[in-house]
Structure formats: C-alpha cells, structure tokens
Amino acid sequence: MSAATDHRDAKARLTEANRIWAHRARRTRILLLAPALVVVTVFGLFPLTITLIYSVLEPGTYGGVNWVLSGEAYVQFLFERDMFDDTLGFTTSYLQIFGRSIGLAFGATVGALILGFPTAYFIASKPQEQRNLWLFLVTLPFWTNLLIRTYAMLLIIRDEGLINLSLKGIGIIDKPIGILYTDTAVFLGLIYSYLPFMVLPLYASLEKLDFRLVEAAYDLYASRFQVLRRIIIPIAKPGIVAGCILVFIPGLGAYITPELLGGGKKLMIGNMIALQFGSSRNWPFGSAAALILMAFVMVALLFYLRRPCPQEVVDRYNKIWTRLKQ
C-alpha cells in the first residue's frame, strides 16, 4: 500500500469518526434538553395557546367557551356595547384598572427601592460572616405562605389593628385612620410582599462594590450625596434594574394582596382576570386581559433588557461625563 493511499484512508477514517462524534453530541444535547423542553411545552406553551384560543372565542353562558370565532373580548377591553342599540362607546373602566395596577406596581417598586437600597447597603457593609445572617433575616418571610403574611398585614393595618391602636394610645388620633381597603393598603402590602426581591439583587451588586472606591471619591472632594450618585448607584445599576423588574412584574399581576387588603373594591388586573373566570363567567375576556398584560410586561422588559452595544456604552459614558462637568 502506498503512502498516499494510507493518507487517504486515515483521512476517511477521521471524517467518519468526526461524523459519528458529531451525531452523538447532537443526540446527547437533545436528550439533556428534553426534560426542560417537555416542561416548557406542557406547562408553558400549551396553556398559553389555550389562553390565546379562548381569547378569540365567545363566552359560554355558564362559564367555558362557545366555539365561535369572535374578537369581542379585545373590543370589550376598550369599548362598551350599548345594551339596546348595539353601538360601541369608548370606555375607560378597564383601562383604569390597568392604570391603577401599573401605578401601584410602579409605586411599590419605587417604595421597595427606597427601602431596599439602604437595607442592601447595610448588609453589604457588614463583615462577611454576619452577612449571611442578615440575608437569612431578609428572606425569612418567604418561609411563611404569602396568604398568611397578607392576613398578618391586614391585622396590623385594620381599624382595630396595631397601627391605629398605638396611634390612639399615644393620643395622636382619636378616630382610627382608615388604611384597610384603600390603595394605600395595597401599596403597603405590595412593598411588604416583594421587598426581598428588591434587596437580594441589590445586595448582590453592592456586595461587589469596592469600598475603597467610595474612599477614593471622598478623597476627591465628592460629598456623601455625590458619592452615592456618581459612584455607588452607577456601579449598583445592574442590581437596581434587576430588583425593579423582579418587584414590578409580580406586583403588576398581584392577586392576593389587592384581594385581601384592597377588599375587592380596588381591583388590580389580577383580580379582574380572576373575576372573569369566576362570577363574571367571561373566559374569553379574562384570557384577553391576561394576554394584554403579558404583552405589556414583555414590551416593558424588552425596553429594559435591550443589550447596549459598545457605541451605546460610549454614548452613555459621554452623557455621564457631560453631566459630571455641569
């Protein structure tokens, strides 16, 4: 056998080996992915598809749907059909619920940020061996069911609750201030429920903050406020963004908190959707509302998570730079 044939043989064997190897690698990859794919399909895509289909059908009289194609659910979101002459009139009642939900979720996010930032900073500035204890304390409420915690909150803010009784006790008020069943109650409840979601990502980014940078900034004539604004917040920004997303999104779809603390009077989207599948027996409309909410969240997320390209990074720094000089 000549050297050339040898060489060709070896090459052919190698190609064959590569082919088999690539085939096996692909098979392994699919096998490893399979459990996740099954879960996502069965519990994610499948229900979502049902929701999507239901949203374009007609409501059944006793719940469920009639299999008749209809865009009524989406129309209903913005318009009211006159009972007598069937004309459409623009209505803002559902938009208001949407608006209130966004407002409350946004307010709760800001509130959680204001409370969570000092908390996370405090934990991050503790010695290493104490930090885990503090983090444990922050996450402790999660050991109890959200429903129970919300009831506890209810007991504290009701007219005969801890707040009103102690305020009365020290003589600041003589009539209880009605907090329960107001937007304030929902707002407080949301902050309380989701605060740990804010603290944890904030802590994660503040923990990496090198406190020598803070010292360096002080040394370069930055006051406490300027150190916070120019050094700590910019460096903690990824944590701030993550925390805000983690509070805003579940806050927007909250169900238990507004149900209990809002007393069902102050609806949020979550309650409104639940109502459609319950007493209102309008499954298509509930489905449509759920999808509209999801679309809104996705758009908001895309806005946040847009990966900045290098040029944008440069631009952003230039902007900071310009502001810095002012």
Added chain:
Amino acid sequence: MRFGTADQAVIALDDVSVTIRENEFFTLLGPSGCGKTTLLRLIAGFELPTSGLILLDGQEIGHLPPYKRPVNTVFQSYALFPHMTVAQNIAFGLAMLGKPTSEIDDTTRRMLAMVRMEKLADRRTDQLSGGQQQRVALARALAPHPKVLLLDEPLSALDFKLRKEMQIELKRLQNETGITFVFVTHDQEEALTMSDRIAVMDTGHILQVDAPMDIYNRPTHRFVADFVGDINILDAEIDQIRDGRGVVRLSSGATATARLSSDTLAPGAVSVAIRPEHVRLCGADDGNRTLAGAISNIVFFGSGTHIHIDLDGGGTVIAQTTQGGGAIGDRVGLILPDDHLQVLMDR
C-alpha cells in the same frame, strides 16, 4: 503635623509628632503594622484621631471629612472608578470641586500629557495594564493640585523594572508640580532612592526623621539600623563620655570611640553599630586592629563580597570588600573606624 490616636483595643499611633516641610518628598518607612498607613489615613481623613492635632499650613484639619481637605491620595489598589474612562477618572476631583468645564478640560489634558496617557484617554480603566493604572491614579490625585499628595505603597504591585521606572517618574512629578509628597513604603531601598527625608516607624512610634544619607549612615535606634540596609550590631558598654563621644568597651575587651546617637545616652550597656562597608580588614596581628577572628563564610553578591568573621570573643561581624581575599578559616584582624561606629538607642 501632630498626631496621636488611641483606640480602646489597639494604639496604632502613640505620641507621634512630625513636621513635614512644604515641597518635600517625605517618606514613612517601616514594617507592616508599624502605623505608617494609619498615619497616612489620618492625614487623608479616612480615620479620625482620638487625640492630637493635624495641622496643614497652620490650620487644624484633623476633624474635617476627607472631601474638605486639600489632600489627595494615590491608593495602593489604585481604586480607579471602573465605570468611567481614564479622562473621567482624572477629571473627577475637579468636577466635584465645581471647576468650570474649560478648566477641567485643560487640566485633564495637561495631566494626561504629564503621565503620558493621552492616547488612552477614552479607555475604560479595566483595559489598562498595572503601570498604566498607576499613572492614571497619580494623574487623578494630582489633577486638583492638592497641597499634599499621599501615596500608600503605590509601587508595591508593579514588577521590579517598572517599579524602578516609576520611582524616577514620581520624583520627576514631584519636582514638576512642587507638591508635598508623603510616601508610605516598607521598602527601604525605595525610601532611600526617592525621599528628601525619611521617618522610620516601628509599632506606632516615629524613631528617626532624617535625610536618607543620615538614616543610613547615622541610625539612632537599633531598629532603624537593623531595618535599613545591612549592619553589624555589637554589644558594648560605655565607659565614659568624652567630648560628646562615647568611649566604649566591646565584649572582646577592646575599646573604641563611637558617635553617640543621643545626648541622653549615659555610661552603661549599649549596642554599637557599623556598616559592613566601613569595617576594614587587616592582618590578624596588626597593631591597629580592634577585633580579631576567623573567616567563617564568604558571600559574593555582584558589586562586592561579604566576608563573615566569627569573633574570638563570640559573635559575628560582616565586612564588605570589593575584591575577594582570604579563605574560610583564615584569621583576620578588624578595624572599626571611629567615624563610622555609632552608639544606638535601644528599641
């Protein structure tokens, strides 16, 4: 400047008092834990003194926060702001002082040129090498033109060659800017090379403040002598003090005249010191010899040779020669010239 701080647990600095002159390259030299960094942090304002005063141009600044002191620091870790470019780092101090934009731009450009970083002005700081980061840290601290620049072991992270370059660079910058530099290091060679004056510190005390040459040639304390360079320290006893010089009796019985490092020294047991390069070798039977012994080791180190001699009365002395000479086991005599023999204070 006057300091003094006492913590309940640790006294980092105890009764420290030192005056740093305007326009001076002043070095705080000592082993780790001697309090030199604490002293620096006190001047910067990161620590507050438990007692004592820090005066700058006659003004007490010990109680001011760091951002109200006309003092800037070059940190050991550089502590460059990772979310800003090189130029933004350098401009930070001026921006915080509220200087007009044109002045910030001018000064930043000037600083970039001074540390030869013009081409990298728009780089992120994490894309720079150690030496480049070092130069940015310097430029950043110099940009607001502080009255005092504090440098906390800024060269310790650099490799040998770069460190040598930066030593010369630092000295040049100090001359160019006319700013008082207070430099902290544990590297005696670095201190001797760059400083106008050195303060040698040990366990919270300043032992000696002098020009590098005096620190080297006339150490006052046993610790200073030992810390800076190679030195022979011998037990001795002061017999009497004559014309400001001590007549000392060495443990071998020989007598010699030695300089006194302090007026407070009195007859009694002391230590005397002499540098290896000042010890002269002679024949074992030479009449001028102060001590005699046998060569126990010969160590060549490039620019010279250290000859270790075991003394007859016990103890070892190292003599430095430029040429070899002698072999292990040879008997030699030692001459300790009066001018270079120094009586040390204990510590």
